Amino acid sequence: MNGKKCPTADARPGMKLAASIIKESGQVILAEGTVLTDTFIEKLKLLNLEFVEIAENTAEEAPTPLASVETFDAVYDDTLQVIDNCFSTMRYFKEVPLMQMKELADTSIDLMADTTGVLSYLQIVRKQDDYTFRHSINVAIISGIVGKWVGMSGEELKDLIFAGLLHDIGKTQIPLEILNKPAKLTPEEMKIMKNHTIKGYKMLLGELGAHESILCGVLQHHEKIDGTGYPFGISGEQIHPFAKIIAVADIYDAMTSDRVYHIKRTPFEVIEEIKQETFGKLDPAICITFLRNILNYFMGAKVLLSDGEEAEIIYQRNHAYPTVCTRDGKFIDLEINRDISIVGFI
C-alpha cells in the first residue's frame, strides 16, 4: 500500500495505516490497512512512536456519512419499512415495484454499504423479526462491500447491490407455511423452496432496468462452482460473477443471523466456517478476497466477551480467535484463552 510518513501527533481517526506497526519482538500491534480510531492513536502515542505510515489520500477522504449506530439504525429501519411494503406488493399483487427498489439500492443501501464499520453495525441492529426483508437488505449491503473488494465500481457496483436486494424476491411466491416453517423442510417442500430462484428470475424478465447481470445474480445465487448447486447445477465460469458474490454474502448473512432453525454465530466463527467448509463450493478468488479483507475489517471493533468484559479487537492472526484489549488495558489472545469468547458487538 502506498503511504507517506505522518507524525504520530498528527494522526487522526479515519486515517488508514499503509504499513503494519510491529514491535521489536516481531508482534504486530496494528496491521496494514487498519483504520485508525482514537483508541489506536492513544496506544500509538503510548508506544512513543514518532511516525506512522499513512495510506495516500485517506486523510482527506470524506467522513463516514453514517457515523454512529443510531444514525445507521434509523436509515436501516426506514429501508426495512420500504422493503416490507415492496415484498407485500409482490406477494399479494404479483407486481414488482422495481423502480422503488432501484431507488432504494442507489440511495440508502449504497450509503450503508459505504459506511465504515457497517458489518459491526449489522450485528448490532439484528433482530429476530422480518428475516426475509432484513436478509435482502443485508445481502445487498454485503454484496456491495465484497464487490468493492474485488474491484467493482460505478454502475456495475450499483447493479450488484440491486441484484443483492432482489436475489430472493422469488420467495414472495413461496407459500408462507413453507417459508416460515419452524422445522426442517420435507423433500417436497425443499423442491418448492428451491424454485424461488427461477420464480425470481421470471418476475424480473422483461422488466425495464433488470439487466442480464442482475437476472443472472437472481437466477444463479444458489449455484456452486463444483456443480452441486441449483437450479441447473452449472459450475465454474458458467456462473455469473454477481451470483458468486451474492452467494458469499448470502451465506455470511444467513450464518450470522438468528434463524428459526439455528442460533446466530459471531462473524469470527462464520469466517472460519466459510474458510474451512465452503472452499470448493464458492468461487476461490472471491473467497480469498473476502477472507483477506474481513481480517482487517473488524480491527478496532468493540466487542462483548463471554466473561462480561468489554474489549476492542486489536490483532487477528487467526480469523476465529482475535487478540483483544479489555477496557482496563489487558491483552487477551482468544486463540490461547479458549475459555473466553466474543459473544457480541457493542
Ligand SMILES: [Fe+2]
Ligand atoms: Fe436464495
